[in-house]
Amino acid sequence: MPTAHDDPTTPSTAPSRRPLEGDKTGELSSRIARRAAEEHPGQPLDRLLAEELPGNELTTLLLHCLRRRALRRSFADVLDHAERAPMTHASTADARRLHALDAAAYAAAAGFEAVDLAPIGPLGATACAGVEPNNVLATVRFAEVAADPTTGLALHAARRRRGTRGGEPLRFCASQRVLRMQPTTQPGFTPHFRLFALATAARSPARGEDDACERRALLEHLLVWADLVRALPHAGFRAAGLRVVLSDTSLVRASLGARGVDADAMTRRAKAHEPGSSEAALREAAVDLPRRAADVVEAARSLGLGPELIARAERWVAEVSEPLTRARPEVEVAYDLARLQGLGYYAGPFIQLIIRRDDGLELPIGDGGALSWLGALLSNRRERMVATGVGSEILVKLFDRSEARAGEARPEGATP
Numbered sequence: 001m002p003t004a005h006d007d008p009t010t011p012s013t014a015p016s017r018r019p020l021e022g023d024k025t026g027e028l029s030s031r032i033a034r035r036a037a038e039e040h041p042g043q044p045l046d047r048l049l050a051e052e053l054p055g056n057e058l059t060t061l062l063l064h065c066l067r068r069r070a071l072r073r074s075f076a077d078v079l080d081h082a083e084r085a086p087m088t089h090a091s092t093a094d095a096r097r098l099h100a101l102d103a104a105a106y107a108a109a110a111g112f113e114a115v116d117l118a119p120i121g122p123l124g125a126t127a128c129a130g131v132e133p134n135n136v137l138a139t140v141r142f143a144e145v146a147a148d149p150t151t152g153l154a155l156h157a158a159r160r161r162r163g164t165r166g167g168e169p170l171r172f173c174a175s176q177r178v179l180r181m182q183p184t185t186q187p188g189f190t191p192h193f194r195l196f197a198l199a200t201a202a203r204s205p206a207r208g209e210d211d212a213c214e215r216r217a218l219l220e221h222l223l224v225w226a227d228l229v230r231a232l233p234h235a236g237f238r239a240a241g242l243r244v245v246l247s248d249t250s251l252v253r254a255s256l257g258a259r260g261v262d263a264d265a266m267t268r269r270a271k272a273h274e275p276g277s278s279e280a281a282l283r284e285a286a287v288d289l290p291r292r293a294a295d296v297v298e299a300a301r302s303l304g305l306g307p308e309l310i311a312r313a314e315r316w317v318a319e320v321s322e323p324l325t326r327a328r329p330e331v332e333v334a335y336d337l338a339r340l341q342g343l344g345y346y347a348g349p350f351i352q353l354i355i356r357r358d359d360g361l362e363l364p365i366g367d368g369g370a371l372s373w374l375g376a377l378l379s380n381r382r383e384r385m386v387a388t389g390v391g392s393e394i395l396v397k398l399f400d401r402s403e404a405r406a407g408e409a410r411p412e413g414a415t416p
Contacts, residue, residue: 023064023067025060025063025064025067026064026068028060028064029060029061029064029065032053032057032060032061033061036048036052036053036057040052049061055142059140059141059142062140063140063141066140086190086191087137087179087181087191087192089190091177091190091192091193091194091393092190092397093194093393093396093397094396094400094402097236097396097400097402098194098392098393098396100235100236101196101232101235101237101392101395101396102175102196102392103235104228104231104232104234104235104237105173105175105196105228105390105392106173106175107231108224108225108227108228108231109173109198109224109228111171111220111224112171112172112173112198112224113170113171113172113173114172114173114174115152115153115156115172115173115174116174117146117149117152117153117156117174117176118146118152119145119146119176119177120139120143120144120145120146121143121144121146121151121152121155122142122143122144122155123138123139123142123143123144124144125144125151125155126144126147126148126151128373128376129148129150129151129154129345129371129373130344130345131147131148132182134181134182135147135180135181135182136179136180136181137179137181145178145179146176146177146178146179147178147179147180148178148195148197148389149174149175149176149178149195149196149197149389150197150199150368150371150387150389151373152174152176153172153174153197153199153387154199154201154371154373154374154377154385154387155377156172157170157172157199157201157374157385158201158374158377158378160201161201161203161374161378161383162378167203169200169201169202169203169217170199170200170201170202171198171199171200171220172198172199172200172201173196173197173198173199174196174197174199175194175195175196175197175392176194176195176197177192177193177194178192178193178194178195179191179192180192182271193391193393193394194391194392194393195389195390195391195392195393196389196390196392197368197387197388197389198221198224198368198387198388198389199385199386199387200217200220200221200385200386200387201374201383201384201385202216202217202383202384202385203380203382203383203384204382204383204384205382206382207381207382210381210382210384211312211315211348211349212315212319213384214348214349214370214384214386215315215316215319215320215349216319217384217386218320218349218351218368218369218370218386218388219319219320219323219324221368221386221388222244222320222324222328222331222351222388223324223327223328225242225244225353225366225388225390226242226324226327226328226330226331227328228390229241229242229355230328230330232395232399233358236400236401236402237395237396237399237400237401238357238358238359238399238400238401239355239356239357239358239395239399240356240357240358241330241331241332241355241356242330242331242332242353242354242355242356243331243332243333243334243353243354243355243356243362244324244331244332244333244334244351244352244353244354245292245334245335245336245339245351245352245353245354246296246316246320246321246333246334246335246336246349246351247335247336247337247339247342247349247350247351247352247369248312248313248316248348248349248350249343249346249347249348249349249350249369250309250312250348251296251300251305251309251312251313251337252336252337252338252339252340252343253343254303254305254306254309255289255290255300255303255305255337255338256287256289256338258303258304258305259287259288259289261285261287263343264344266281266282266285266287266340266343267340267343267344268344269281269340270340270341270343271341277341278339278340278341281340282338282340287338289303289337289338290335290336290337290338291336291337291338291339292334292335292336293334293335293336293337294333294334294335295335296313296316296317296321296335296337297310297313297314297317299313299335299337300313300337303337316335316349320349321333336352339352341367342367342369345369345371346368346369346370346371347369347370347371347372348369348370349369349370349386350367350368350369350370351367351368351369351388352364352366352367353365353366353367353368353388353390355395355399357398357399361398363394363398365390365391365394365395366388366389366390366391367388367389368386368387368388368389369386369387369388370384370385370386371385371386371387372385373385
């Protein structure tokens with residue numbers, strides 16, 4: 001049996017007790033390997049596999065290799081691997097409470113079409129979105145396990161939008177279990193977890209309307225999240241309030257520039273799976289910018305930002321924060337002019353959702369913003385997309401009243 005230090009893909013040395021009958025992939029793989037050796041003599045194996053072989057031939061080879069390894073594994077090998085691979089472990093959240101939270105979220109998002117997303121997407125989908133490919137689980141058949149429902153919703157919207165002209169905005173909501181491969185040392189963090197997401201796809205009538213289109217969609221999303229937080233106590237969750245932190249990539253980049261800071265360099269130091277990394281990067285760079293401003297226009301003026309950016313801040317107030325406050329006065333609204341997480345991911349308005357528990361604990365549970373993906377998928381810059389989401393699983397684990405979790409250790413970065 002392999003030890004804990006063995007390669008998890010290394011099979012037991014015992015011969016397979018299952019014959020390789022009808023091994024069609026084996027026959028095809030032999031022909032592919034011979035032809036590749038003849039056509040690419042001396043080519044390094046890694047480059048041959050990664051760049052030279054056609055996709056269908058690479059898939060055949062990998063299927064053959066993994067089939068043989070799978071057939072040589074014993075139940076003991078499988079159990080040993082499962083024990084050492086957290087991504088194969090069941091969630092510790094109560095499935096019934098996950099369903100209860102999903103039910104509350106779907107009810108709050110009644111104006112959005114509910115979509116049950118596929119568990120995988122095309123290979124490269126997340127790379128196109130700017131995510132490091134090593135942080136997603138690729139499959140042999142040129143696909144990858146879902147790492148974010150936003151990617152699936154963008155592809156779904158693009159398929160619906162393709163070949164159409166104009167039309168009403170598309171509004172989707174989805175609950176999906178996702179898997180992310182980046183390592184984390186945070187207690188309680190697991191490789192797979194459930195998210196609930198909203199996405200709006202709308203075609204802007206003109207370039208001058210692009211930003212307004214995104215702000216309208218974002219306001220709709222914020223109203224949904226406010227309604228969800230309002231409904232959570234009735235579903236048995238200890239939610240007591242919501243703070244919405246509004247940001248804008250143009251304003252944040254300009255604010256960092258006003259302090260002589262390279263925004264892209266700072267963004268690379270902020271990692272979503274490392275709570276507190278943004279704050280640490282700002283401290284090390286000695287950057288002092290408004291993180292919780294009540295008046296974004298005054299904050300922008302105090303930084304000496306130009307008139308175009310001041311006008312952008314004014315539109316934020318008139319089209320998002322003021323309508324939200326009028327409709328949901330219980331929601332606290334603040335502005336962050338130095339938010340690093342998501343700065344290289346979103347393009348335009350982006351937000352953070354912080355939910356307060358009934359004992360005063362505050363946790364950043366969700367985020368989202370405007371994305372350029374739909375326009376890129378459809379080769380049309382007028383196609384705008386806004387996506388937001390919350391960590392439904394962490395909500396269940398830390399806010400479920402029935403679990404009596406108040407005595408558990410607070411996650412790093414949480415504020416009392």
